[in-house]
Amino acid sequence: MRAVRIHQYGSREVLRLEEAPMPSLEDGDVLVKVVAAGVNPVDWKIREGHLKEMLPHALPLTLGWDVSGVVSAVGAGVADLQVGDAVYGRPDIVRNGSYAEYVAVRASELAAKPATIAHATAASLPLAGITAWEVIVRQGRVQPGQRVLVHAGAGGVGSLAIQLAKWRGAHVIATASAANRDLVLSLGADEVIDYRSTPFQQAVRDVDLVFDTLGGTVQALSWQVLKPDGLLVSIVSPPAEQHEGRRGAFVFIGPDAEVLRELAALVDDGVLRPLVGAEFALADVAAAHELSESGRARGKIVLHVGTP
Amino acid sequence: MRAVRIHQYGSREVLRLEEAPMPSLEDGDVLVKVVAAGVNPVDWKIREGHLKEMLPHALPLTLGWDVSGVVSAVGAGVADLQVGDAVYGRPDIVRNGSYAEYVAVRASELAAKPATIAHATAASLPLAGITAWEVIVRQGRVQPGQRVLVHAGAGGVGSLAIQLAKWRGAHVIATASAANRDLVLSLGADEVIDYRSTPFQQAVRDVDLVFDTLGGTVQALSWQVLKPDGLLVSIVSPPAEQHEGRRGAFVFIGPDAEVLRELAALVDDGVLRPLVGAEFALADVAAAHELSESGRARGKIVLHVGTP
Numbered sequence: 011m012r013a014v015r016i017h018q019y020g021s022r023e024v025l026r027l028e029e030a031p032m033p034s035l036e037d038g039d040v041l042v043k044v045v046a047a048g049v050n051p052v053d054w055k056i057r058e059g060h061l062k063e064m065l066p067h068a069l070p071l072t073l074g075w076d077v078s079g080v081v082s083a084v085g086a087g088v089a090d091l092q093v094g095d096a097v098y099g100r101p102d103i104v105r106n107g108s109y110a111e112y113v114a115v116r117a118s119e120l121a122a123k124p125a126t127i128a129h130a131t132a133a134s135l136p137l138a139g140i141t142a143w144e145v146i147v148r149q150g151r152v153q154p155g156q157r158v159l160v161h162a163g164a165g166g167v168g169s170l171a172i173q174l175a176k177w178r179g180a181h182v183i184a185t186a187s188a189a190n191r192d193l194v195l196s197l198g199a200d201e202v203i204d205y206r207s208t209p210f211q212q213a214v215r216d217v218d219l220v221f222d223t224l225g226g227t228v229q230a231l232s233w234q235v236l237k238p239d240g241l242l243v244s245i246v247s248p249p250a251e252q253h254e255g256r257r258g259a260f261v262f263i264g265p266d267a268e269v270l271r272e273l274a275a276l277v278d279d280g281v282l283r284p285l286v287g288a289e290f291a292l293a294d295v296a297a298a299h300e301l302s303e304s305g306r307a308r309g310k311i312v313l314h315v316g317t318p
Numbered sequence: 319m320r321a322v323r324i325h326q327y328g329s330r331e332v333l334r335l336e337e338a339p340m341p342s343l344e345d346g347d348v349l350v351k352v353v354a355a356g357v358n359p360v361d362w363k364i365r366e367g368h369l370k371e372m373l374p375h376a377l378p379l380t381l382g383w384d385v386s387g388v389v390s391a392v393g394a395g396v397a398d399l400q401v402g403d404a405v406y407g408r409p410d411i412v413r414n415g416s417y418a419e420y421v422a423v424r425a426s427e428l429a430a431k432p433a434t435i436a437h438a439t440a441a442s443l444p445l446a447g448i449t450a451w452e453v454i455v456r457q458g459r460v461q462p463g464q465r466v467l468v469h470a471g472a473g474g475v476g477s478l479a480i481q482l483a484k485w486r487g488a489h490v491i492a493t494a495s496a497a498n499r500d501l502v503l504s505l506g507a508d509e510v511i512d513y514r515s516t517p518f519q520q521a522v523r524d525v526d527l528v529f530d531t532l533g534g535t536v537q538a539l540s541w542q543v544l545k546p547d548g549l550l551v552s553i554v555s556p557p558a559e560q561h562e563g564r565r566g567a568f569v570f571i572g573p574d575a576e577v578l579r580e581l582a583a584l585v586d587d588g589v590l591r592p593l594v595g596a597e598f599a600l601a602d603v604a605a606a607h608e609l610s611e612s613g614r615a616r617g618k619i620v621l622h623v624g625t626p
Contacts, residue, residue: 126616128436131438134436196587278504283591294626
């Protein structure tokens with residue numbers, strides 16, 4: 011089968027679209043015929059070797075850990091999925107990924123694809139959606155009336171975080187470029203800060219939860235806008251656990267079928283709108299990574315891999 | 319290039335996935351590399367020959383008149399589109415269609431693809447969306463507070479009609495099976511009638527606009543629920559122009575880039591949510607037609623044709 015693999019860590023030049031062996035199924039696995047694969051920053055961070063101490067990957071490695079597709083074979087011990095089921099998920103990141111015609115995934119890591127959206131849209135949702143859920147619902151426990159600041163509100167994770175925070179009843183402040191202001195308002199943000207013209211730390215205060223999708227200086231300055239008992243959650247780099255009484259937390263999510271089912275219901279109910287900002291053929295994976303690395307993508311980036 | 323053509327009118331067996339000549343560009347045309355093609359009832363009505371008196375088609379004919387894709391060549395006299403532009407549209411139905419790797423389309427019939435959705439979703443929108451717009455906005459001139467009845471509210475056209483009528487401020491009543499009740503409510507319908515358990519003509523009255531997507535008995539009974547100055551618009555078969563003072567109208571839309579731009583803005587603003595209920599590979603076009611012919615599809619049916 012065709013797959014995008016790396017044989018060494020490095021820049022985009024190490025990406026190879028090539029023939030690779032069909033995945034073998036372990037007990038509890040299903041084989042998914044991949045229709046679309048989501049592109050996430052973790053893909054190129056792994057490609058560049060930044061996570062090699064943390065993740066026991068063998069090379070060559072097939073990248074990509076967001077998938078929407080159709081079950082094409084079922085391994086031993088799988089009771090709840092059948093050949094032909096449309097599924098989506100964020101599979102275990104230590105295994106070969108979804109930039110491939112087929113991927114082996116534990117059935118327990120998959121959920122039924124939302125019934126009202128295309129595979130390309132479904133493939134954009136798992137990793138970003140589980141991440142946004144973890145921060146807004148589980149860590150942040152956002153309550154009605156709380157104030158939430160979402161950095162990079164037009165991005166793949168930020169755009170979902172805004173919508174989940176609104177669904178929980180929060181007052182949502184988001185940063186975005188002027189060009190994305192209307193889009194971010196359409197997601198439900200109550201206030202949008204053009205971070206280029208206005209330092210957010212001067213425009214925002216008394217926040218219960220900061221969702222840090224950027225790290226670095228943005229993270230460091232974010233403490234200033236928090237309430238004394240506020241929480242800063244980052245998905246980029248671990249913040250201090252405490253800063254003048256305020257709490258910090260780091261989130262790196264894993265597979266989570268339970269949350270996938272929650273997200274699918276919200277999508278099919280019209281509450282959650284996944285944004286697909288760019289689509290590429292599998293052969294153009296380097297261009298997809300380039301866009302992801304730029305940090306300038308609007309919504310999510312998706313690779314077209316196969317047909318349903 | 320690969321295309322699904324018919325060499326004679328008939329049942330699904332006449333559908334042939336085969337090599338076909340690349341379309342030649344006339345002045346004002348662009349060549350679109352097709353990523354996805356929407357499936358509409360008109361496709362199999364043409365395939366069966368029902369419209370052959372009306373439409374001057376030459377055989378073999380490539381079916382399909384909903385497209386989302388990327389401009390791959392530009393003909394003479396085209397100023398506003400460039401190679402690489404992502405576009406969507408409902409091209410002129412007398413020309414060869416979009417069940418093909420490439421389709422020649424007048425540039426004036428295309429609009430920029432909505433920026434926040436996948437090609438597969440965009441391909442589901444043009445014909446159904448222009449139709450819903452024509453009925454709700456142009457013919458119906460729906461005003462806030464008016465009462466609108468949408469038959470088959472979970473269908474490809476009905477699901478968009480509900481949302482457009484709500485956007486115009488109407489009180490929307492829709493028919494749907496019990497299984498689709500929650501979906502139709504999520505689109506904004508104020509009342510949902512399970513047509514299997516409740517004759518709609520007993521449950522609804524004083525309607526300003528009936529949107530008839532079914533024809534036959536449903537159309538005939540729909541006169542009863544209209545206000546004395548109400549309007550019945552059908553997209554299936556022409557109703558009487560007058561019935562006890564009430565007006566009837568028939569809609570069969572053509573290409574309309576202006577409306578495509580309106581629809582794209584509504585999608586990107588989060589007002590309009592196109593439902594993709596089923597996706598098929600181009601090779602499985604017969605199964606896609608079978609589902610369309612069944613009248614039981616939820617939302618729209620889309621064919622995967624190529625990559626962006």
